[in-house]
Amino acid sequence: MKQLWLTARLDIVESLRARWFLIYSGVFGGIVALLFLFGLTESRVLGFIGLSRLLVTYIQLTMAILPIFVLITTVRSVAGDREAGVFEYLLSLPVGLAAWFWGKILGRYLVIFAPVFLAMLAAVGIAMVKEIEIPWDMFGYYTALLAAMAACFLGLGMLISAIARSTDMAQGAAFLTWLILLLFIDLILLGVLIQGRVSPEVAIGIALANPLQVFRTAALALFDPQLIVLGPAAYVILDTFGATGYKLFALAYPTALGLLAAGLGYFIFRRGDLP
Amino acid sequence: MIRCENLSKSFRRARVLDGINLDIALGERIALIGSNGAGKTTLIRCLLGEYVHEGKVTIDGHAPRSDRTAVLGKIGFVPQLPPPLKMPVGQLIEFSAALSGADHAQIDAIADRLGLPVDSIRARPFNRLSGGMKQKLLIAIALGRNAKLLIMDEPAANLDPAARKIFFELLAERQHEATMIISSHRIDEVAALVNRVIEMDMGKIVLDDKVADDVSLAGVFACRLVVRREDAALAKTLASWKFTSDAAGLVWNGEVAGPDRLRFLGMLSRYVALLADLNLAEKVGAGETAR
Numbered sequence: 001m002k003q004l005w006l007t008a009r010l011d012i013v014e015s016l017r018a019r020w021f022l023i024y025s026g027v028f029g030g031i032v033a034l035l036f037l038f039g040l041t042e043s044r045v046l047g048f049i050g051l052s053r054l055l056v057t058y059i060q061l062t063m064a065i066l067p068i069f070v071l072i073t074t075v076r077s078v079a080g081d082r083e084a085g086v087f088e089y090l091l092s093l094p095v096g097l098a099a100w101f102w103g104k105i106l107g108r109y110l111v112i113f114a115p116v117f118l119a120m121l122a123a124v125g126i127a128m129v130k131e132i133e134i135p136w137d138m139f140g141y142y143t144a145l146l147a148a149m150a151a152c153f154l155g156l157g158m159l160i161s162a163i164a165r166s167t168d169m170a171q172g173a174a175f176l177t178w179l180i181l182l183l184f185i186d187l188i189l190l191g192v193l194i195q196g197r198v199s200p201e202v203a204i205g206i207a208l209a210n211p212l213q214v215f216r217t218a219a220l221a222l223f224d225p226q227l228i229v230l231g232p233a234a235y236v237i238l239d240t241f242g243a244t245g246y247k248l249f250a251l252a253y254p255t256a257l258g259l260l261a262a263g264l265g266y267f268i269f270r271r272g273d274l275p
Numbered sequence: 276m277i278r279c280e281n282l283s284k285s286f287r288r289a290r291v292l293d294g295i296n297l298d299i300a301l302g303e304r305i306a307l308i309g310s311n312g313a314g315k316t317t318l319i320r321c322l323l324g325e326y327v328h329e330g331k332v333t334i335d336g337h338a339p340r341s342d343r344t345a346v347l348g349k350i351g352f353v354p355q356l357p358p359p360l361k362m363p364v365g366q367l368i369e370f371s372a373a374l375s376g377a378d379h380a381q382i383d384a385i386a387d388r389l390g391l392p393v394d395s396i397r398a399r400p401f402n403r404l405s406g407g408m409k410q411k412l413l414i415a416i417a418l419g420r421n422a423k424l425l426i427m428d429e430p431a432a433n434l435d436p437a438a439r440k441i442f443f444e445l446l447a448e449r450q451h452e453a454t455m456i457i458s459s460h461r462i463d464e465v466a467a468l469v470n471r472v473i474e475m476d477m478g479k480i481v482l483d484d485k486v487a488d489d490v491s492l493a494g495v496f497a498c499r500l501v502v503r504r505e506d507a508a509l510a511k512t513l514a515s516w517k518f519t520s521d522a523a524g525l526v527w528n529g530e531v532a533g534p535d536r537l538r539f540l541g542m543l544s545r546y547v548a549l550l551a552d553l554n555l556a557e558k559v560g561a562g563e564t565a566r
Contacts, residue, residue: 002373003374006370006373009370010366013361013363013366014360014361014362017362017400018361084358084359085357085358085359086359086360087325088325088354089357089358089360089413090358091323091325092323092325092350092354092426093347093370093371093374093375094343094344094345094346094347094348094374094375095343095344095347095374096343096344097343271327272327273320273326273327274325274326275325
């Protein structure tokens with residue numbers, strides 16, 4: 001446990017000094033600042049008003065940015081460290097491989113989750129000062145959704161880092177993963193369905209398996225009962241699960257997927273060459 | 276202490292280590308030499324449990340891969356290229372000490388002896404230090420633990436003469452309680468430090484020989500030089516070896532660490548036309564010298 005925490009702390013300190021972290025934090029802080037600046041809390045679209053409107057927009061933007069950011073920065077830093085000899089040195093110290101791998105994941109998780117959460121918290125803080133009503137339920141669920149999203153893509157990133165032997169290969173694989181997930185979101189599946197190339201069951205199955213789609217559906221479903229902005233797969237999924245069932249699924253499935261990917265990554269890391 | 280039995284390692288089709296059989300006892304000081312691609316780094320990484328391999332490697336009866344914590348707790352490692360760590364120096368020391376169960380004050384003390392005052396650089400990121408400072412710190416971390424096995428890859432390459440002298444003294448203090456493996460491309464850089472030479476080529480051991488061990492690691496030579504005329508370049512070089520001259524700048528006196536004498540003479544050979552007299556005598560006791 002001591003080794004795990006020491007490794008996590010080490011990764012946090014390394015990340016806080018890295019350029020990617022500054023950009024990452026700047027992007028999410030900047031999004032919140034811009035949303036306030038453009039007066040999004042005063043606008044009304046599809047029934048969203050006040051802070052809920054801002055939070056919906058924020059989570060949509062986060063869903064677009066966070067996965068690729070987490071995937072690329074994770075594989076870049078992990079594979080980059082291995083190439084640069086950081087692993088050779090630090091793994092010559094008496095640290096267990098499990099403590100090293102999971103400690104690194106824990107540290108990295110805190111580092112990627114903190115900026116997105118703090119940016120949202122800052123939005124709530126500003127709203128309180130401006131005396132705008134705060135939708136606490138929404139804030140709570142979005143926090144959980146962000147936590148699940150971070151776990152999911154961090155796990156996938158660590159799996160790619162464990163498999164790829166060079167930074168270039170790792171980056172390419174991370175980008176390809178993100179692209180594949182993006183290609184199979186609901187609205188694109190709709191086009192395929194219309195052309196009659198896949199059965200509805202397959203389309204729904206893909207939408208359920210795609211974490212990007214799961215987040216997208218979960219983020220909007222609660223506040224769009226008519227499902228105007230959702231695609232057909234999301235409609236069927238919500239009809240089957242019910243709103244609460246889907247809310248829970250949207251948290252549990254991506255987290256499990258991330259943990260499974262990380263577990264597989266650990267298995268590959270442990271049985272191969274370390275540096 | 277170390278036993279390699281039929282140790283082999285391949286990367287795809289390339290066989291980098293090819294059936295290495297090796298026994299190293301406690302107290303041996305090994306020069307691991309060979310050209311680039313000979314397999315030195317791969318062998319070191321197998322000893323550190325960083326590579327999976329064919330054959331068997333044990334250190335004190337334990338496999339470095341499966342008993343990582345137990346084995347690596349006894350090993351102090353200095354890599355050839357310092358890792359580009361962004362963490363502050365203080366944290367690197369604390370991290371290493373906490374994992375190894377060492378006292379970080381001991382690491383600080385060794386760094387101080389090597390001429391690296393840790394207190395003044397504690398908050399500085401490791402990757403912002405100069406090459407020599409990084410090397411000193413990594414040596415201090417390796418020697419600041421009660422390591423029974425020291426594995427060092429070109430450890431003195433970036434050190435100035437004064438730090439090299441202290442480094443040799445530090446090794447001398449540990450020579451009876453630790454085994455040392457010092458990797459280098461060239462034998463002349465490490466010859467005076469070791470009592471056994473293992474040369475590798477194409478993944479095999481091509482030479483395994485004992486070395487005459489007449490000069491102790493802590494041995495010091497008193498040196499007196501007379502030059503024909505003043506020369507700025509020579510004066511600067513001698514000053515870096517902590518030599519002092521008379522008022523005319525023609526007679527120089529100083530001390531050379533025993534293991535560094537070949538390197539010193541190599542340096543002097545560049546100025547051989549300027550030398551009128553050279554006297555090098557080993558100091559065998561306090562104030563006593565022998566030619």
